[in-house]
Amino acid sequence: MKLILKILLLSIVVTSCQKNQKDTLSNMNTETNPLLSESNLPYFAPDFNSIKNKHFKPALLEGIKQQKLAVEKIANSNETPTFDNTILALEKSGALLDRVSNVFYALTSAHTNDSIKIIQEEIAPKLSELNDAIYLNGELFNRVKELYNKKDSLKLDSESLKLLENYFENFEIAGANLSPDKKEILKKYNTELATLTTKFNQTLLEANNAGAILITNQEELEGLSDSQLKSLKDTAKGGWVIPLQNTTQQPLLQSLTNRKTREKIFMSSWKRADGTENDTKNIIKEIAKIRASKAALLGFNNYAEWSLQKTMAKKPENVFNMFKGLIPAATKKAQNESDEIQKMITAKGEDFTLEPWDWNYYAEMVRKAKYDLDEEQIKPYFQLKTVLEKGVFYAAEKLYGITFKQRTDIPVYHEDVLVYELFEENGDQLGLFYGDFFARSSKRGGAWMSNFVTQSKLYNKKPVIYNVCNFSKPIQGEPELLTFDDVMTMFHEFGHALHGFFANQQYPSLSGTSVARDFVEFPSQFNENWALHPDILKNYALHYDSGQSIPQSLIDKIKKSGTFNQGYSLTENLAASNLDMQWHTINADDDISDANDFEKEALRTTKLDVVHAVPPRYRSTYFSHIFGSGYAAGYYSYLWTEMLHHDAYNWFENNGGLTRENGQRFRNMILSRGNTINLDQMYRDWRGGDPKIEPMLKARGLQ
Template sequence: MKNVYTMFLLTVLFTSCNDSKSKNETTSQDPMNTTENPLLVESTLPYFAPDFSKITNDHFKPALDQGIDLQEKAVQEIANASTEVTFDNTILALEKSGEVLERVSNIFYGLTGAHTNDTLQAVQEEMAPKFAALQDAIFLNDKLFQRVKHLNEIKESLGLEAEAVKLIENYFEQFEKAGANLSPEDKEVLKGYNAKLAALENQFNKTLLEANNNGALVFTDKAALAGLSEAQLKSLENTEGEGWKIPLLNTTQQPLLQSLENRATREKLFKAAFYRTDGSAHDTKGIITELAELRAKKGALLGFPNYAAWSLQGTMAEVPENVFKMFEGLIPAATAKAANEAAEIQQMVKTKGEDFTLEAWDWNHYAEMVRIAKYDLDENQIKPYFETKTVLEKGVFYAARKLYGITFKERIDIPTYHEDVLVYELFEENGEALGLFYADYFARPSKRGGAWMSNFVTQSKLYDKKPVIYNVCNYPKPASGEPALLTYDEVETMFHEFGHALHGFFADQQYPSLSGTAVARDFVEFPSQFNENWALYPEILKNYAVHYKTGEQIPQTLLDKIKKSGTFNQGYSLTENLAASNLDIQWHVIAADTKIADANAFEKEALAKTKLDVVSAVPPRYRSTYFAHIFGGGYAAGYYSYLWTEMLHHDAYNWFENNGGLTRANGQRFREMVLSRGNTLDLEQMYKDWRGSDPQIAPMLTARGLE
C-alpha cells in the first residue's frame, strides 16, 4: 500500500502507537535550539537522508511545532501580499512554504508507522488537531484562494511550462475540494469536523495497535500447535513467559491457520483476530460509527450526497456509481468460483475422515491440502527457495536491473531507526546516483500492521533532491540463527512495495507536490501491482529462487507447479477483497442524517445486500472494526482502488507479453511514459498513450481464472 496524500494529511496516514521503546531515547540536548535539533537543519548525510544517530524522541514536538508555525506565517504573507498576483509569489511560494514541516513530518510519520513508542504516541495525539487546523488555515483562507483562483483563470496566458500550469490546477482543485467556496459560517463548521475527524482517526489507530498487541495468543501446550515446524515454534517462543506466543496480523485470516492441525486452536486464533476490536477493552465500533457519520456530514456540507462522492473527485472512478458498477461485474463470478472452491474443500474435509461443516478458520488449512492434491504443490516445498535477502537482491533488484538498468549497492554506513533495516544506494545504468532505499521487512510490536512505501525525502528539481524511499512489511522474524524464509504471497508483497518505490525513484518533477507517487489512489496501486508480475517471470524466478542451504536453483518441476496453480483459490481471494472494498464504500455512501445504531449490524447488511455473504466461510479481508486502511489510513472510499488498478496491471502485463516481455526497451518505455510522470498528466490519457488503447478487463479475468 502506498500512502499518497499531502503532508497536511500525514497525521491520518501514518498514525499508530505502542508502548515499546525505540532507540531514539531522550538526551540532554535542548530540542528547542535550532542548532542542536537535527530535524530543523538539512541532514549532512548522502541524499539528505535522516541522521537517526542524532535524532531523539524529544526533537520531534518542537520541530513539528516550528514547522507548522513557519508555514502558517508564510501562508499569511502570501495571502496578505498587496503586490500583483503572480505564479512565483503565490503558487511557487505556497509550494515552498512547508519545506521544513515536510522534512520533519516525513521522518516523524515514518517512525510512528514503523517503530513507535510512548513519547511518539503522545506527540501524535497532540499534533493530530494541529495538522487539521493547519490544513484549514491554508485551504479555507479566502484571500489565498482568490489569488489561486485568479491564476487558475489566466494560467494559459502566463507563458508557463506545462508542469507549472499543472501545479496551478492542482492547488486550485485542492482548495475547491477542501471547501474554499463555503461561506465563512460553514467554514467554521468544517474546521470543527476536520479537527474531530483527525482526533478520531488517531484514536482508531491507537486502539487498533493496542488491540493487535493485546490480542496475541499464548499457548503452553505444544500439542495445541501441532503442524507448526520446529523453526516456526522457535520463532514464536514467548519471551515474556512460558510457551509460545502467536501475534495477530492486520488481516482477518492469519498465516498460521494454514499449518495448524488442531481445529480448536484454529478457531481460537481466527476468533481472536475476528473479534480483536469488538466488545473488548479495545472496542472500535463507537469510533468507526462516529467517523462514518461525521464524514457523511462533511460530504453534505461540501455539497455532495455522501462522503464517497466528495472523496472520489479527481480519481479515475470519479463517482461511487462507477465503483458499484465494477463490483457488480465481478461479484457473481467471484462468489460462484468461491462456492466451487468451498465444495472442493468440504470434500477434502470428508476425505480426511472429518465430519464438520467448513468454517472460515478451516479454509486455509484444508485449501492447502486441496492444492497439494490438485497440483502436487506444498508451500513448505517452496519456502526454502525464498530467503528474504536473496529474494530482494536477486529477485526484486534483478528485475529492476533487467527492465530499467538500475543497480544497487548496500550501504552499512547509513544510520537507521532499527537494526533490522537494510539500506541500499541505487544507480542509473550510466552510474549516475538515483537515490537511497530502506528495506524494513520484519514484524515487531512497535510497527503497525500491513505493508507500505513512503519517502523520507521526495524527489524534486526545485530543491535539487533525489528520493530517499522506504518499504515496510510485516514478515515473521525468524529465531536467531534461522533463515528468514517467505511464502510466495510474501514474495509478491516485496515485489509490490518495490513497485511503489520505483514509481518514486523514477520521479522527474520540478515540484515536490506533483512528484512520483502523488497521484490518485486508483492509479497509485497500478505500478506496484504491475511489478508483482515479475515475481513469476521465468528468468527472474530462476535467479532468486535458490535453496537457502544448498544454493540449488528451484527445480523446473516446482516452477511448473507454481504456475499451474496460479488460479487456485482465486474465488476466495477476490471475494474477500470485494467484501472489504464493498464495506468501505457502504460506510461512505450513507446520508448526512444517518444514525448507525450497531456497527456489526451495518456490516452484516452491507454484505448481504451485495450478495457477498453467500459463501459463509469467506469473511471480508478486513472487518470494519479493524479496517485500518479506511478508518485510519487515508483510504476512506478508496479501498476499491486495489481492484481498479488490478485491471490496469494485468492489461499492462498483457502488453509486455505481446511486445517481447522483459526487455530494457520495454522497461525504458514504461519508465518514460508512466513511472516518471508523477501527477503531471491526465492519468487515463497517460495510460492510453503508453498502452495504445483503453485498458481491457479480460486479462484480469483470465489471470483470476474467472473466464
C-alpha cells in the same frame, strides 16, 4: 500497500520560504535539535543516530509556525498575483514541516512508542488546523482563483500549469467556496476527524498486540515446523506467542492441524477490536458520521462522492458497477472452491461444516492434491535477502538498468532495517532505499511505501524511500524464509518504490506517487508480475542451504496453481471494498446504531455473504486503510488497478516481454510522469488504447 503520511495536508508538499526559515532559525539553538536543519547525510537522509523523541514536538510546532507565517504573507500580499509569488511561493511554504513530518510519521507507523503516541495525539489537530488555515483562507484562494481564471494567458510550461490547476482544484475540494460560518463548521469536522483517526490507529495497534495468542501446550501447535515453533517461542511468557497480522485470516491457519487452535486464532483476529477493551466500533461510527456530515456541508450526497472527484473512477456508481460485474463470477468460483474443500473435509473422515478458520488448512490440502504443491516445499527457496537482491533488484536492473549497493554507514531507526543506494545505468546516483521487513509490536500491520525525501528538481532533491512489511522474524541463526505471498509483497512494495525513484518532476507536490489512489496501486501491482518470470525466478529462488535453483517441476506447480483459491481471494477483497464504499455512502442523517449490524447488512444486500466461509479481508473494526489511513472510499483501487496491471503485462507479453527497451518505455511514459498529466490519458498514450478487463479475468481464472 502505500502509507499516505500527509493525509491532513492533502496534496500540499510542505516546503518553505527560505527567508522565513532563516529568520526564525537564527533565534533558535539548532545544535540541540537535529530536525531543525537539513541532514548532512547523503541524499539528506534522516540522521537517526541524532534524532530523539524529544526533538519531534518542538520541531513539528516550529514547522507549523513557519508555514502559517509563509501562507499569511502570500495571502496578505499587496502585489498582483503571479505564478511565482503565489503558486510557487505556496509550493515552498514549509520545508521544515515536510522534513520533520516525513520522519515522524514514518516512526508512528513503523516503530512507535509511548512518547511518539502522545506527540501524535497532540499534533494531529494542529496539522488539521494548519490545513484549514491554508485551504479555507479566502484571501489566498482569491489569488489562486485569479491566476486560474487567466491560466491560458500565463504562458506556463505544462508542469507549472498542472501545478496551478492542482492547487485550484484542491482549494475547491477542500471547501474554499464555503461561506465563513460553514468554514468554521468544516474546521470543527476536520479537527475531530484528525483526532479520531489518530485514536483509531493507536487503539488498533493496542488491539493487535493484545490479540496475540499465548499457547502453553505444544500439542495445540501440531503442524508447525521446528523453525516456526522456535520463532514463536517466548520463554518469559512460558509458551508460544502467535501475533496477529492486520488481515482477517492469519498465516499459521494454513498449517495448524488442531481445529480448536485454528478457531481460537481466527476469533482473536475477528474480535480483536470488537467487545474488547480496545473496541473501535464507536470510533468508526463517529468517523463515518462526521465524514458524511462534512460531505453534506460541501454539497455532496455522501463522502465517497466528494472523495472520488480527482480519481479515475470519479463517481461511486462507477465503483459499484465494477463490483456488480465481478461479484457473481467471484462468489460462484468461491462456492465451487468451498464445495471442493468440504469434500476434502469429508474425505479425511471429518464431520463438520467448513468454517473460515478451516479454509486455509483444507485449501492447502486441496492444492497439494490437485497440484502436488506444498508451501513448505517452496519456502526454502525464498530467503529474504536473496529474494530482495537477486529477485526484486535483479528484475529492476533487467527492466530499467539500475543497480544497487548496500550501505551500512547510513543510520537507521531499527537494527533490522537494510539500506541500499541506487544507481542509474550510467553510474549516476538515483537515491536511497530502506527495507524494514519484520513484524514487531511497535509496528502497525500491513505493508507500505513512503518517502523520507521526495524527488524534486526545484530543490535538487533525489528520493529517499522506504518499504515496510510484517514478515515473521526467525530466531537468531535460522534462515529468513518467506512464503510466496511474502515474495509477492516485496515485489509489490518495491513497485511503489520504483514509482518514487523514477519521479522526474520540478515540483514536489506533483512528484512520483502523488497520484490518485486508483492509479497509485498500478505500478506496484504491475511489478508483481516479474516474481514468476522464468528469468527472474530462477535467479532468486535458490535453496538457502544448498544454493541450488528451484526445480522446474516446482516452478510448473506454482504456475499451474496460479488460479487456485482465486474465488476466495477476489470475494474477500470485494467484501472489504464493498464495506468501505457502504460506510462512505451513508447520508449525514443516517442512524447507525450498531457497527456490526451495519456490516452484516452491507454484505447481505450486495450478496457478498453467500459463501459462509469467506469473510471480508478486513472487518470494519480493524480496517485501518479506511479509518486510519488515506484509503477512505478508496480501497476499491486495488481491484481497479488490478485491471490495469494485468492489461499492462499483457502488452509486455505481446511486445517482447522482459527487455530494457520495454522497461525504459514504461519508465518514460508511466513511472517517471508523476501527476503531471491526466492519468487516463497517460495510460492510453503508453498502451495505445483503453485497458481491457479480459487479462484480469483470465489471471483470476474467471474466464
